[in-house]
Amino acid sequence: MTSKPRAPRSQRYNPASEDFHKEDFPFYWLNQVHGRYSVAVEKALKKVNLDIPRWRILFTLKEEGTCSVSQIAVHAIAKLPTVTKIIQRMKQDGLVDTRVRSDDGRVTEVMLTEKGINAVEDIRFITKDLFKQSFKGMTEAKIKRLNKLLEELFHNLPEHYS
């Protein structure tokens, strides 16, 4: 049995294709949004003497509670040596504290300090307008749809390996 000829699918969103156009490629828009978003957040964070890596770790700890260094690396999507060094800086800044896990001497547990908790609140306040502006004119259904689509893309992408 010969295979049925399929209707030719558009390849406009496929970078390997000849008729590729970046505007039809979701990762193009993803990068563009991520770029603008990062610049805007960076600018806001500078006001409270913070940056994106520190902010990501603060929010990871706020959402997940006390974490090991490698758990933070997974949630904040950063490399382990990078996280180690950011944590060292954040500890110097008094934003987090660390201790060795009692039942496993290899793991370093990281937790928010009072100052760290306050920083999270400060950030919420200074980024409020940005997020409000970002979703202007978008219904809740639309936001939900966007979340679902991004989540779908996320699960299609390879989980990071060692």
Next chain:
Amino acid sequence: MTSKPRAPRSQRYNPASEDFHKEDFPFYWLNQVHGRYSVAVEKALKKVNLDIPRWRILFTLKEEGTCSVSQIAVHAIAKLPTVTKIIQRMKQDGLVDTRVRSDDGRVTEVMLTEKGINAVEDIRFITKDLFKQSFKGMTEAKIKRLNKLLEELFHNLPEHYS
């Protein structure tokens, strides 16, 4: 005339709200997708001795043709001194060439070399599977919808800062 009482809108996607859940926040998923995507692309690029910044500039030049350093900075969403130095490295690697614009001595024009053009082709080849996998199970309509939503978000975000 008094304003009509509005139904209370959910604030689950608003980080400043008390009932915030990161899974309902599009930028959470955006970051997650961006993270996995970057790790995957990074890994693929390493095979041809390239990295994401170089790749972004290669594709900018491929899409836009000869560009000034600051045009590249805009398209690749990077800072000007960063681009200057990446271009210097790429020039050493033989991927691009530069010249001073004839009618304006301040601007540095950057263009792809033969080696740069070949690199673009190599990258297309080695990332083909990744992109195919990324959109697995997604119809063209879905991809289009995702593009539209991301584009909408993009236009809501502030263009630049001074």
Next chain:
DNA sequence: AATATTTACTTGAACATTCAATTAAAAATG
């Protein structure tokens, strides 16, 4: 036309990230 301002880019120093190697604790194996 001389001077000031703006634009485009580059540079050096400070800072951040990454890779490869290392330490040290826990778990698995013979």
Next chain:
DNA sequence: CATTTTTAATTGAATGTTCAAGTAAATATT
């Protein structure tokens, strides 16, 4: 139960990014 392997994190060297300051060309102002 000693030894190997695995896991968790850290460190130092190399590399990359960013800020602030500087150069130089183009444009604007007086």
